[in-house]
Amino acid sequence: MTDLVHDPNNPTTAGNPDAVAHPVGDPGFAEHRPRPTDVDPAAEKRAERQIATFFGLSSLMAILFCVAYFTFDIGDDPDTILGMGASNVTLGLTLGLALLFIGIGAIQWSRKLMSDTEIVEMRHALRSPDEDREEAITAFNTGVEDSGIARRPLIRNSLLGAAGTLLLPVIVALRDLGPLPGDALYHTVWKEGMRVVNDVSGSPIRPEWVRIGQLVNAEPEVFYNPEPYDSEPIEGHHLLAEKAKAALILVRMQPDDITPAEGRENWGVDGILAYSKICTHVGCPISLWEQQTHHLLCPCHQSTFDLADNGKVIFGPAARALPQLPLAVDDEGYLIATSDFTEPVGPSFWERG
Amino acid sequence: MSTHAKTAAKPAKPSRVGAVANWVDERAGIATAAKKQVRKVFPDHWSFMLGEIALWSFVVLLLTGVFLSLWFKPGMGEVIYDGSYEQLRGLHMSEAYASTLEISFDVRGGLLMRQMHHWAAMLFIAAMFVHLMRVFLTGAFRKPRELNWMIGGVLLLLGILEGFAGYSLPDDLLSGTGLRIADGLVKATPIVGTYMSFFMFGGEFPGDVIVPRLYIVHVLLIPGLLLALIGAHMMLLVYQKHTQWPGPGKTEENVVGYPMLPIYAAKAGGYFFIVFGVTALLGGLVSINPVWRYGPYNPAEVTAGSQPDWYMGVAEGLLRIFPGWETEIFGVTISWNVMLPGQIFPMLILGGTLLYPFIEQWITGDKREHHLLQRPRNAPNRTAFLAAMMSLYGLLWAAGGNDILAILFNLNLNHITYFMRVAVFVIPPIVFWLTRRWCISLQRHDHEKLLHGYETGVIMRSPEGAYSERHLPISEAEAYYITAQEPEKVYELPAETDMNGVANRKARAMKLRARMSKYWFGDNVPRPTREELEAARLHAEHELAQHDPDGHQHLPAGGYTGSHELDGHPVDGHQFDGRHSVEGEELRKH
Numbered sequence A: 001m002t003d004l005v006h007d008p009n010n011p012t013t014a015g016n017p018d019a020v021a022h023p024v025g026d027p028g029f030a031e032h033r034p035r036p037t038d039v040d041p042a043a044e045k046r047a048e049r050q051i052a053t054f055f056g057l058s059s060l061m062a063i064l065f066c067v068a069y070f071t072f073d074i075g076d077d078p079d080t081i082l083g084m085g086a087s088n089v090t091l092g093l094t095l096g097l098a099l100l101f102i103g104i105g106a107i108q109w110s111r112k113l114m115s116d117t118e119i120v121e122m123r124h125a126l127r128s129p130d131e132d133r134e135e136a137i138t139a140f141n142t143g144v145e146d147s148g149i150a151r152r153p154l155i156r157n158s159l160l161g162a163a164g165t166l167l168l169p170v171i172v173a174l175r176d177l178g179p180l181p182g183d184a185l186y187h188t189v190w191k192e193g194m195r196v197v198n199d200v201s202g203s204p205i206r207p208e209w210v211r212i213g214q215l216v217n218a219e220p221e222v223f224y225n226p227e228p229y230d231s232e233p234i235e236g237h238h239l240l241a242e243k244a245k246a247a248l249i250l251v252r253m254q255p256d257d258i259t260p261a262e263g264r265e266n267w268g269v270d271g272i273l274a275y276s277k278i279c280t281h282v283g284c285p286i287s288l289w290e291q292q293t294h295h296l297l298c299p300c301h302q303s304t305f306d307l308a309d310n311g312k313v314i315f316g317p318a319a320r321a322l323p324q325l326p327l328a329v330d331d332e333g334y335l336i337a338t339s340d341f342t343e344p345v346g347p348s349f350w351e352r353g
Numbered sequence B: 001m002s003t004h005a006k007t008a009a010k011p012a013k014p015s016r017v018g019a020v021a022n023w024v025d026e027r028a029g030i031a032t033a034a035k036k037q038v039r040k041v042f043p044d045h046w047s048f049m050l051g052e053i054a055l056w057s058f059v060v061l062l063l064t065g066v067f068l069s070l071w072f073k074p075g076m077g078e079v080i081y082d083g084s085y086e087q088l089r090g091l092h093m094s095e096a097y098a099s100t101l102e103i104s105f106d107v108r109g110g111l112l113m114r115q116m117h118h119w120a121a122m123l124f125i126a127a128m129f130v131h132l133m134r135v136f137l138t139g140a141f142r143k144p145r146e147l148n149w150m151i152g153g154v155l156l157l158l159g160i161l162e163g164f165a166g167y168s169l170p171d172d173l174l175s176g177t178g179l180r181i182a183d184g185l186v187k188a189t190p191i192v193g194t195y196m197s198f199f200m201f202g203g204e205f206p207g208d209v210i211v212p213r214l215y216i217v218h219v220l221l222i223p224g225l226l227l228a229l230i231g232a233h234m235m236l237l238v239y240q241k242h243t244q245w246p247g248p249g250k251t252e253e254n255v256v257g258y259p260m261l262p263i264y265a266a267k268a269g270g271y272f273f274i275v276f277g278v279t280a281l282l283g284g285l286v287s288i289n290p291v292w293r294y295g296p297y298n299p300a301e302v303t304a305g306s307q308p309d310w311y312m313g314v315a316e317g318l319l320r321i322f323p324g325w326e327t328e329i330f331g332v333t334i335s336w337n338v339m340l341p342g343q344i345f346p347m348l349i350l351g352g353t354l355l356y357p358f359i360e361q362w363i364t365g366d367k368r369e370h371h372l373l374q375r376p377r378n379a380p381n382r383t384a385f386l387a388a389m390m391s392l393y394g395l396l397w398a399a400g401g402n403d404i405l406a407i408l409f410n411l412n413l414n415h416i417t418y419f420m421r422v423a424v425f426v427i428p429p430i431v432f433w434l435t436r437r438w439c440i441s442l443q444r445h446d447h448e449k450l451l452h453g454y455e456t457g458v459i460m461r462s463p464e465g466a467y468s469e470r471h472l473p474i475s476e477a478e479a480y481y482i483t484a485q486e487p488e489k490v491y492e493l494p495a496e497t498d499m500n501g502v503a504n505r506k507a508r509a510m511k512l513r514a515r516m517s518k519y520w521f522g523d524n525v526p527r528p529t530r531e532e533l534e535a536a537r538l539h540a541e542h543e544l545a546q547h548d549p550d551g552h553q554h555l556p557a558g559g560y561t562g563s564h565e566l567d568g569h570p571v572d573g574h575q576f577d578g579r580h581s582v583e584g585e586e587l588r589k590h
């Protein structure tokens, strides 16, 4: 039994006032106990066979993987096992087991047949020896001296300036990542006279078709029928970008339940109001409608808006009311917008004011 | 280095392997590096495997990711789907989504690789999390390992970003919704928000460039950074050598364990195959991210109960419980409700994590190197801090699923949110306080064990008829383990007179430091001195002698031996740490 002695020359403990003698004293390593495989040749042989079996099973699984690959159909009319795709399940099982068996075999090998005596290695100091440090500093200083960077401030400063100025091209070159926002966020495709259409069928909507308490997901007609609006067809990602701003919720409530804000008295038609479908929090489309309470709930972070009260936020992290779209009815009796939204829809941004 | 190798190395016979090694060494001089590393010693403990799992799942991600990239088309051009999945046939969708469907339904093994990739991503991030907690709890981040701690923190951040980028690639309804939320977060940035959003998406959200951009980030930029940082992490690990648990024969100056070749080559190699195999089984048997059920992205649609991947749960929870604060002033809008939870808090968490070793170092004033790990109970404040953070994490995570909780437990969603708003301030401090007390009482318990032995559960009846529980001394090895931690010193202010010359600000900092240091260490139970232990031993000997007048059980001189037998079994509490053999253990192990 020897005490743990702190080596005063070792930088990890040198100069450490707390490196006091340990109160118990290091009892040293426990005696190594041989395993069965160390002393019993039969056990050793058994372990050897067991490990080889694992590796053998792995090969078998790898071959079965190939068999499964060519056996089971995927695509239109896939084979199934227990309601799951047969190909996926068998490929996963065979590949998984092929890999696991190699892993288990290797670990068994290390535990049973490789030596299990712990060995000791000394740590070395992490810092470089003093001579090395000095040599490094001298070398560095010699180099710096030779360059004369300290003596020639003109060169040094102009070089620093040049390196700094190089940042400009780096930033400027990224300019074309995208167009400037301009006023894109302030406008949608809604405009006076644009029909409100059902977002599944694309057909225009008559007020009398909307029941009290009903919610209709709606869109501007221009997405389905551009001609009347003198517009090019809106397709692809333009369509998605426009949808992301113009998507609409149409609800019909008892006219008495509605308390329109000043100036919004005629924004509805017989209790039908239209609101932006895009949450003012961070922009999820809103969809959960409770007809009794007139509350609309965003599924993303549960902001709740009162559609009978101008789309005001009554709960959740959103800060602004849902923008409302003023409605009217055209000559043929279909719902139309009477203008664009009067404020930007969707998430807040700095300059929206 | 001393080895217990059975045979000494013989001079190499010329062999084919030797010839190849010679060829390489003549050109690259590998023998010099190899002679140190081949038998390099690593200590063994189950918790040291967590980082390894993270490493291996990263390798699985690289392999499965390359497979996926052979078919995946990172494009947002619109196509009409005509693949095998009937329900979506004829729909307009992006090339990215269509090719993800193709991988899932028309490439044999494609679905397996997709699911393996996703499962491995979960495992990668989860393993990094748990590994980080292990390092934190055991004080393995202390000098000289602060750098590796910071690299680890950045790796975790990059892993999460990489996961988010990957999740966004298939361009299904859920991943598009995730991007929409990211767009909202970006737009909330003061002054430049809309510009950043337009530059990111190449115009108005969603634009047609975000998937190809995220693709190159996902398959090149972040994996490259991860690879480089993992390399640095491992090189530092090798150079500094692994920490080890204290115990007999283990000191600050040595490393005790098994050699790289053959033990760790076999074990670590084996673990790689096990991690790989487990992800393959998961990929084959457990469905993950079935994108075909969500449909292509449509900014006007959303599914109820939409949830991001779990590692985003905290950010999601923060966003959900934050009150709707927004300021309109001087014609601009400041969206506190998005900026604080979405940008500022995550940065604070990251900054705090990276700087933690230095904060603790400042409080404790401990500039020593540490290679022996600390038991969590011996650093009560640190342990309590992590427990508090975990409770906060858990709360936010639950808040991120408040809709699911509401449905599951039939609760009012608004009440859950109100509860969470209060709970995140109240519960973590309570958890902190409880954990700290618990750690300290564990220390007291250790102290008791050292001085009075452990409770045997054997009730003794004295000749007078009194009952008492028999205590037996713990083994020497355990006593050594318990007392391994060197005593700490509370930072103390210099004497009043010396403080006079100190500038005011500095004096305030010093006072704060003294107070914190006192709180940090003040309640720790100091380890007993040699004299106290000796006194306790004599006392115990005396008692035992009284219990057993015939002298069957008295202590041999010299203190702890661990040879006291209770029904014939030596019990020293060290049996189950995997380094010591116990009777019957071969049944467990082999």
Ligand code: HEM
Binding pocket: B058, B061, B062, B064, B065, B066, B068, B069, B072, B100, B103, B114, B117, B118, B121, B124, B159, B162, B163, B164, B165, B166, B167, B168, B169, B170, B218, B219, B223, B226, B288, B289
């Ligand atoms: C290092 C960490 C990585 C993480 C955390 C990660 C995570 C993810 C995730 C969560 C997905 C979505 C999978 C799904 O469809 O369910 C994904 C997709 C993808 N990843 Fe990775 N990945 C990583 C590395 C890589 C690498 C190195 C590559 C390629 C060299 C790669 C290539 C891909 C491709 C092509 C996809 C899209 C295919 C698809 O979604 O089906 N990933 N990644």
Ligand code: FES
Binding pocket: A279, A280, A281, A282, A283, A284, A298, A299, A300, A301, A302, A303, A316, A317, A318
């Ligand atoms: S996006 Fe609607 S609540 Fe967050």
